Amino acid sequence: MACVLTAEGGVTCWCQNLEGQLGNGSVPESVEPVDVIGLQSDVTAIAAGARHACALNEDGSVTFWGSHSNGQPADETTTGPSLPMPVIGLDGIVTGLIAGSAHTCAVICWGGNEAGQLGDGIREDRPTPVRVLGLGTPQQIEIDRLP
DSSP states (O other), X not given: XXXXXXXXXXXXXXXXXXXXXXXXXXXXXXXXXXXXXXOSSOEEEEEEOSSXXXXXXXXXXXXXXXXXXXXXXXXXXXXXXXSXXXXXXXXXXXXXXXXXXXXXESSEEEEOOTTSTTOSXXXXXXXXXXXXXXXXXXXXXXXXXXX
């Protein structure tokens, strides 16, 4: 999966689209860039995994689209959306994102955890965000409200 952030703050992706990775509501793949619906501006960062992607919005919220197979979107569902949706519990506290094959982190992490990649001390998939052990952050008070 490949995505880029446009100069206008929008997101464009191209790839297979078996699990909604393009974020445009369609099923066919695209070898040419396709605009992610609803993300034409106000995005400050993006992170793409194997079959999912996330966008960090100017207001600190996070938007997700693609596969839910390991709980990546942090909403406790197991089917992937074909259109972007908000990740619950992260409004205003995120300043950066990184995505792995089946997980996403933003000082807190969620998704696949079979190899302990979420940093929470266990090896269990997490559909809701968990804190990475031992990381301090300026937003610690706000993050402490998360599970």
